[in-house]
Structures are given as C-alpha cells and as structure tokens.
Amino acid sequence: MTTVTSEDQPLPLSVIMPVGNRYASDIAALYAEYKAGLAALEMPYEFIVVLDGPRPEVAASLQRLLARGESLIVISLTKRFGEATALMAGFQRASGRIIVTAPAYHQVQGAEIGKLVRGLDKADLVIGRRWPRVGSRFEVMRRNLFHSLIAAGGQRFNDLGCGARAMKRRVLEEISLYGDQHRFLPVLANRQGFRILEIDLAQSPLDRYESGYPVREYVHRVLDILTVFFLVRFTKKPLRFFGMVGATTFVIGAVLVTWLAIDRLVFLHPLADRPALLLSSLLVVLGMQLFALGLLGELIIFTHARDIKDYQVDEVIRYPEGAVTGGRAGAAQLDTSDTSRSRVA
Amino acid sequence: MTPELSIVVPLYNEEDSLRPLYEAITRAVAPLGISFEIVFVDDGSRDGTVSIADEIARSDPRVCLVKFRRNYGQTPAMAAGIAQASGDVIVTMDGDLQNDPADIGALLSKIDAGNDIVVGWRFDRQDKLVSRKIPSRIANALIAKVTGVPIKDNGCSLKAYRATLIKKIPLYSEMHRFIPAMASIAGPKIAEIKVQHHARQFGKSKYGLSRIYKVLLDLMVIKTVASFTARPMLWFGMLSVPMLVGAALAFACTVVQFASSGTLSLPIAGSGVIFLSSAIILMGSGALGELVYKLGDMREHEFSGLTQHIRVRSLIIQ
Numbered sequence: 001m002t003t004v005t006s007e008d009q010p011l012p013l014s015v016i017m018p019v020g021n022r023y024a025s026d027i028a029a030l031y032a033e034y035k036a037g038l039a040a041l042e043m044p045y046e047f048i049v050v051l052d053g054p055r056p057e058v059a060a061s062l063q064r065l066l067a068r069g070e071s072l073i074v075i076s077l078t079k080r081f082g083e084a085t086a087l088m089a090g091f092q093r094a095s096g097r098i099i100v101t102a103p104a105y106h107q108v109q110g111a112e113i114g115k116l117v118r119g120l121d122k123a124d125l126v127i128g129r130r131w132p133r134v135g136s137r138f139e140v141m142r143r144n145l146f147h148s149l150i151a152a153g154g155q156r157f158n159d160l161g162c163g164a165r166a167m168k169r170r171v172l173e174e175i176s177l178y179g180d181q182h183r184f185l186p187v188l189a190n191r192q193g194f195r196i197l198e199i200d201l202a203q204s205p206l207d208r209y210e211s212g213y214p215v216r217e218y219v220h221r222v223l224d225i226l227t228v229f230f231l232v233r234f235t236k237k238p239l240r241f242f243g244m245v246g247a248t249t250f251v252i253g254a255v256l257v258t259w260l261a262i263d264r265l266v267f268l269h270p271l272a273d274r275p276a277l278l279l280s281s282l283l284v285v286l287g288m289q290l291f292a293l294g295l296l297g298e299l300i301i302f303t304h305a306r307d308i309k310d311y312q313v314d315e316v317i318r319y320p321e322g323a324v325t326g327g328r329a330g331a332a333q334l335d336t337s338d339t340s341r342s343r344v345a
Numbered sequence: 346m347t348p349e350l351s352i353v354v355p356l357y358n359e360e361d362s363l364r365p366l367y368e369a370i371t372r373a374v375a376p377l378g379i380s381f382e383i384v385f386v387d388d389g390s391r392d393g394t395v396s397i398a399d400e401i402a403r404s405d406p407r408v409c410l411v412k413f414r415r416n417y418g419q420t421p422a423m424a425a426g427i428a429q430a431s432g433d434v435i436v437t438m439d440g441d442l443q444n445d446p447a448d449i450g451a452l453l454s455k456i457d458a459g460n461d462i463v464v465g466w467r468f469d470r471q472d473k474l475v476s477r478k479i480p481s482r483i484a485n486a487l488i489a490k491v492t493g494v495p496i497k498d499n500g501c502s503l504k505a506y507r508a509t510l511i512k513k514i515p516l517y518s519e520m521h522r523f524i525p526a527m528a529s530i531a532g533p534k535i536a537e538i539k540v541q542h543h544a545r546q547f548g549k550s551k552y553g554l555s556r557i558y559k560v561l562l563d564l565m566v567i568k569t570v571a572s573f574t575a576r577p578m579l580w581f582g583m584l585s586v587p588m589l590v591g592a593a594l595a596f597a598c599t600v601v602q603f604a605s606s607g608t609l610s611l612p613i614a615g616s617g618v619i620f621l622s623s624a625i626i627l628m629g630s631g632a633l634g635e636l637v638y639k640l641g642d643m644r645e646h647e648f649s650g651l652t653q654h655i656r657v658r659s660l661i662i663q
Contacts, residue, residue, distance in 0.1 A: 193389070193415030237518050239566050240559070264612075271612040281619045288623055292581070292630040295569055299577060299634050302570045303641020305515030311421035314414040316429060317399060321406040 013038075013045035013117065014096030018086035018163075018182075020052045023104040024206075027061045031070070033110025034102050041114045048073040050090040053080030058104075084177035084185075091172045099172055101182075103163030106206035115199055116166035123197035125171050125189050127157065128164035130203040149225055154232075155190045157198060164201060170194075174312055180220070184228045191232050192312050238297025242290045250287025256280030348407070350374065350381040350453070351432030351508070355422035356440040360393040361547035366442055367401050367408070373446035377453065383408045385440075386426040389416035424516040436505045443471070444503040445541035452505035452538065461510050461533035462525055464496055465503035465540035472544075484560055491568050492526035496537055499523065503540050519559055523567050577634025581627045588624035592617050 015038065024030045031047070038045055049062060049072060062074050075089055087101060098117060102110075108128055119126035135143070147158060160183045167189075175188050186196050234241040257280045264271045271277055352370060356363065367383070374381050385398045387410060395412060402408040411425050423437055434456055438444040448465060455463040472478055481500055489495045499522050506524075514528050525535055572580060595617025602610055 193413070237562075240562055243562055243565070277612060277615065281616065285619055285623050285626070289626050292627060296630055296634055296637065298566045298570055299637050300641070301517065302515060303638055305517050311417040311425055312414055313425055314412040316409065316411050317402055318409040319403050319406055 011046055011096045012043045013041070013098045013100065014048060014094035015045055015100045015102055016048045016050065016087060016090035016094060017102045017104050018050045018052055018083050018090060019055055019058050019104040020080070020083040020086065023055070023058055024106055025057075027058050027104070028065055030104070030106060030110065031065060031072075033106075034113055035110075037110045037113040040111070041117055043117075046073060046094070046096065047071070048075065048090045048094055050074075050086040051076040052083060052086035053077060082179040082182075084179055084182035087182055088172070088177055097169050098166060099169060100166045101163055106204035107162060108164045108201040108207070109204050112201040113164060113166075115201065116164060119197050119199050120166055120168060122195070124194040125167040125186060125196045126165065127159070127186050127196065127198050128162045128201040129159040129198050130162055130207065131159075131200040133159075133203050134207075146221065146225070150184075150187060150228070154187070155196065157186050157196075159198075160184065160186060162201070180224060181228070183224065187228055187232065193314075236301060238301065239294040242294025242297060246287045246290030246292075246294060248287070249283050249290060253280045253283025253285075253287055257284060347431045347433075348380040348382045349433050350377075350379055350449075351384055351430030351435045352381060352446075352449070353384045353386065353423065353426035353430055353435060353437045354440045355386045355388055355419055355426060355437075356390060356394050356398065357388040357416065357419075357422075358390045358392045358394060359440040359547070360390075360397055362440065362442040363394060363397045364401070366440060366446075367405075369442070370446040370449075371405075373449055377450055379453075381407060382430070382432060384411060384426045384430050385409070386411045386422040386429075387413060388418070388422040389413045418519065420516055420519050420521040423521045427511055427516070430508065433508055434505055435508050435511055437502055439502040442546055443543050444501070445543060448503060448538075448540040449505075451540075452503070455536045455538055456505050456507065458536075459534060460536040461507050462528055462535045463505045464498070464525055464535065464537050465501040466496075466498040466537050467501050467542035468497075468539045470542050472542075488523070488526060488564060491564055492523070492529065492571065494526050494529050494535065496525055496535070498537075499525065501540065501542075518566075519563055520567075522560065523563060526567050526571070529571065577638055578628075578631040581631030581634060585624040585627035585631075588620045588627065592620035592624060595620060 015034065017034075019027075034047075038047075047070075049058075051058060051074065054076070059074075059076070062072065066072055066074070073093060075093060077086060077089060081089075091099060098120060100113065100117060102113065108130060112128075116126045116128060143159075143161075147156065147160065150157065150160065163182070165185070171185075171189055171192075171194055174192055175185065177185060177188070181188070190196055230241070256276060260271060260274065260277055260280060263269045352374070354366070354370075359366070363385075370383060383405075385402075385408065387395050387398060395410070398408075398410045402410050409429065411429050413422070413425070426437070427435055434453065436449055436452060438446070444465070452463045452465070470478055470481075481498075485497055485499055488499050489497075502521070504524065506528075510528060510533055511524070514524065516524070516527075520527055529535075569580070595613050599609060599614045599617060602608070602613070
C-alpha cells in the first residue's frame with residue numbers, strides 16, 4: 001500500500017476515517033460525498049484512511065482513488081485492533097489543528113460534515129446526531145436505554161454510535177482511547193472538562209439499520225458500559241468500589257455465620273443440613289476476595305501515581321516582569337497547554 | 346531565578362476573599378525578606394475568581410495562576426499547584442481567609458530548624474461545633490492512631506514542606522488531608538505549630554459530613570499502602586496465617602472424628618475448606634502485589650536518598 005503525504009506544514013483540518021468491520025461497499029462514492037462537504041468549508045485539509053486490519057476490497061478501491069490523483073493518506077494496521085485504536089493511529093499521523101472523524105459507511109449525509117466544524121466555535125468537541133432517524137420501535141427503545149444508562153455518568157448524549165465528530169486537537173491529545181472505546185469519546189471528554197455540543201445531522205438514506213445485531217454485540221455493549229462506568233468513576237479509587245462491595249458482602253456473610261453459630265450452640269439446631277451455612281461462608285470468602293482486589297488496585301495506583309494524573313491543567317498564566325503594565329497585549333502566557341497526557345479520564 | 350518560597354492556594358469560587366487574601370499574603374511575607382511566588386490554582390470556579398486572579402497576576406509578576414478546565418477537587422488543585430511551584434519551600438493554604446498568612450513566618454522558621462514538614466494546628470478553631478469540630482476531632486484521633494503520625498489537626502491546609510520532599514509524594518484522590526501520613530513513608534521530620542484560625546467571612550463552607558466515609562476508606566488505603574508498600578507478600582501472608590491455623594485445626598478435627606466414629610462433621614470440614622481457600626486467595630493477592638510493586642516506580646529507596654539529602658540542607662532566612 002502506498003502512502004501519499006501532503007505537504008509537511010500544519011494544516012487546519014485533518015479528517016480521519018477508520019475502516020472497521022462495517023464499511024460502505026463503495027468507498028469511492030462515500031469519499032466523494034465527504035469531499036464535497038469539506039470543500040464547502042474552504043479550508044485546506046488532509047484525508048486519512050485507517051484500515052483496521054487487512055481489508056483488500058477497500059484497499060483496492062483506495063488504490064484506484066490514489067491512482068486518480070486524489071490526495072489521501074492510507075494507514076493499514078497489521079490486524080484488527082478496534083476502531084478506537086485505528087482512530088488513534090490515524091491521529092498520530094494527523095497534523096491538523098482540528099480533527100474530524102468520518103464514519104466509513106453511510107451514516108450521515110457527507111454534505112453535512114461541515115456543520116460539525118463550524119460548531120467548534122462554541123465547543124471543544126462536536127458530535128453528530130442522526131436526526132431525524134429511522135429505526136424500529138425496539139431499536140429506538142434499545143438506543144434510549146443505552147443512552148440513559150450512559151447519562152447516569154453525567155451529560156446526556158443522544159447518538160453515541162454516530163461516528164461523525166469534530167474536535168480540537170487537544171481533545172485527542174489528552175484522552176487515550178483503545179479497543180472499542182471510540183463510542184465513549186464524548187463521555188470521557190466530558191469527564192476531562194471539555195465542552196461538548198451535539199448537532200443534528202441528516203441521516204444518510206443508505207444508513208439502514210440491519211435488522212438485529214448478533215447477541216454477542218449486545219453483550220459487548222453492556223460490558224462497554226461497565227468499563228466506562230468503572231473508568232470514569234473508580235479508576236483512581238479502586239478500594240472505594242471493591243471495598244464497599246466487599247465489605248457489604250463480608251458483613252452480610254459474617255452476620256449470617258454468627259446467627260447460625262448461635263442457633264447451633266444456644267438453640268441446638270443441627271447445622272449440617274442447612275444451605276444457609278454454605279451461602280454465608282461463601283459470602284465471607286467473596287467479601288474478602290473483593291477487598292483484596294481493591295487493595296491490589298490501590299497498590300497499582302500508588303506505585304504508578306506519578307504517571308496517572310488526576311487532573312488536566314487548562315492553562316498556566318504568568319505575566320513576566322516588564323510586561324506588567326496595561327492590557328493583555330503585552331502579556332505572555334507561558335505554557336498555555338499542558339500537554340502531558342493522562343492515562344485515563 | 347527561582348524563588349525561595351512558593352505559596353500554593355487552591356481557589357474555588359472565592360471572588361470575595363481573593364483580593365484581601367493576596368494583600369494579606371504580601372503583607373505577611375514581604376517583611377521576611379525572602380523571594381517568593383504565589384501560585385493560585387483555580388479549581389474550575391464559576392464566579393469571578395479567574396478574572397480577579399488574572400488581574401492580580403498582571404499587576405504582580407510573582408503571582409501565577411494555574412487554571413483547571415473544570416472542578417476537580419482540593420487534592421488535584423494542591424497537586425497542580427505543587428507541581429507548578431518552583432520554590433525551595435512550599436506553603437499551602439486555603440483560599441477562604443480562614444488561615445492567616447501571618448503564620449507563614451513561624452512555619453518557615455520551623456522548616457529552617459530542620460523539619461521537613463510543618464503543619465498548622467488550628468487550636469482555636471472558628472467553626473461549627475457539631476458538624477465540623479467534633480467529627481474533625483474524632484477523625485484526627487483516628488488518623489493519628491492508625492498512621493502513627495501524631496498530628497492534632499490533619500485538616501488544616503496551612504502547612505509548609507520542603508519542595509524536594511513534597512514533590513515526590515503521590516497526591517491523588519482526596520489525600521490532601523493525609524499528606525503528612527503519606528509522607529511518613531519517606532520518614533520525614535514533622536513539626537506542628539499553633540496557627541490562627543478565623544471564622545469564615547465570605548461564601549459558605551464547601552464540605553459537609555458526607556466526607557466521613559471517604560475519609561475512613563482513604564485512611565484504610567494509606568494505612569495498608571504505607572505498611573505494605575515494600576512487602577505486600579509479607580502483609581497479605583500475615584493476614585492469611587490465622588486462616589491457615591483455622592484450616593489446620595478444622596482438618597485435624599475432621600480427621601480425628603473420622604478415625605474415631607467414621608462420620609464427618611460437615612460444618613467443621615466445610616469451614617476448614619473455606620479457611621484454606623481464603624488463605625490461598627490472600628497469599629495469591631500478596632504475590633500479585635509483589636509483582637505490581639516490582640513493576641511500579643514508587644519504591645522506598647527513592648525516598649531514602651531523598652531524606653538524607655534534605656537533612657544536610659538548611660534554608661537561610663534573615
């Protein structure tokens with residue numbers, strides 16, 4: 001696969017299109033749509049396509065585009081790492097001050113993509129929402145449930161599945177995504193204190209919801225929610241989570257055991273045939289195990305505390321001597337962005 | 346040129362007290378005749394704090410403002426301020442005027458006398474008795490007992506540290522209350538002096554009783570982390586010893602019973618199994634802990650070098 005590089009100067013805009021399991025059969029048409037949408041912005045940009053694993057079909061059509069003289073950057077990952085990893089791989093190559101992510105299949109109408117970039121005046125991250133949107137009643141319900149579960153952690157979003165997003169470079173610099181976390185970029189960004197705006201985009205007529213995902217997909221989504229919940233709430237305080245759950249389990253078990261012991265010793269009820277004994281002792285062991293897990297987590301945090309930063313500095317303002325009179329024009333802001341990256345939200 | 350003293354002040358919605366505070370600090374520190382800087386950390390305030398701090402910074406090059414994008418809490422604010430501070434000695438204080446900057450001189454002279462950490466003790470505390478003072482008293486007694494660092498007032502923000510020491514201490518979660526306890530891993534010399542405490546003039550208190558359970562869990566973390574950091578295997582192993590004894594007893598009992606009467610007592614055999622499995626879980630955790638510690642970057646030897654370095658140094662204050 002050839003890689004065509006554009007000029008090596010910072011561009012205002014980089015568009016990244018991660019190609020995962022699901023992609024449009026006619027990548028060329030999709031690209032043309034985006035191209036038209038981006039042209040309306042009248043900004044120079046680069047278009048990066050990241051192939052998440054070998055995708056010979058897509059590679060072939062990209063090859064044709066390149067042969068036609070389109071300026072594309074194509075990155076192929078050796079195997080499938082997940083869409084978020086592909087996105088980050090594209091980001092490492094991107095030089096734009098604004099990053100736009102474009103879904104690799106017809107989700108929104110390509111012409112609408114400029115709207116996202118314009119929304120960046122008011123926010124750090126602009127996410128698209130397919131609206132009005134088609135879908136069966138069950139599908140609408142499932143979406144609502146998913147989004148209200150996520151909303152329990154803060155801001156409510158309406159279409160996390162929409163891959164069309166625009167963000168300032170800092171957002172991706174400060175958040176590290178991996179695996180399939182791309183869906184939760186807005187949640188993690190919200191956690192870091194970025195301003196987020198949701199914009200309605202017209203859904204592409206080709207965005208057909210395939211009736212029913214495989215069950216595995218639903219299980220993955222639920223686990224994803226758990227991961228994000230844990231990442232957002234408890235990463236820095238494992239003992240708060242494990243300790244609370246563990247202590248509760250332990251106490252319930254201990255109370256049961258005590259009661260059984262009294263029952264046996266004072267009231268002389270035989271113990272051997274009581275399932276409660278099994279239950280209570282298992283609870284005690286489980287509680288201990290959870291607590292030990294929490295302590296291990298704390299040890300990990302403690303020994304790595306210096307890499308894991310709890311906070312993000314927006315800017316450091318210090319006016320040097322001499323520039324102290326008058327307005328802001330004479331002021332120098334040192335260190336305006338603290339670019340050191342934090343591991344997690 | 347790096348200043349000799351950095352004063353770190355976390356701010357959260359303190360627009361009324363900020364300017365008086367700044368004036369009080371400069372008034373108190375100027376006569377000491379040392380170079381200093383003030384690091385304000387804005388913890389995502391939603392009032393005029395940032396613009397006032399910006400004005401102050403513009404009129405005084407010794408003032409620096411670290412801005413957070415949102416509210417993260419007092420510990421991250423302290424940590425950011427400490428990371429930004431460049432002085433040899435770092436003094437932290439609250440932004441609500443309840444601490445008196447006039448006490449900074451006394452803190453510094455204690456540091457000069459060879460202490461690594463000097464903490465303020467609000468002996469005449471001006472707060473509500475039931476919701477603030479009594480819980481605080483209990484918490485402090487507990488912290489002192491558990492961590493073995495006998496400080497009467499952990500909650501007082503007015504503290505002075507040698508920069509080399511405090512910059513090495515990991516500060517996260519809500520650890521600012523436990524900095525001396527946390528720092529005790531490094532074996533510093535800690536002193537406590539009485540400081541003034543004023544009633545709150547502006548705004549309202551930002552803490553309530555809800556933090557008690559967090560304090561308790563954090564305390565447990567510090568205790569365990571501080572006591573087992575270097576040898577998790579030993580620590581978890583000690584916990585598993587009683588379990589092993591219990592398991593051995595239960596099995597012995599079962600064997601004797603089986604040999605004499607030919608029947609098993611299910612509860613006794615079962616509890617033996619449970620004791621044994623608990624012991625194994627604990628020991629496994631210890632082994633994992635050992636691995637984590639080995640791969641981590643927070644080891645004791647780092648602190649031992651640090652402490653020796655500090656002991657031979659002395660700050661000169663006229």
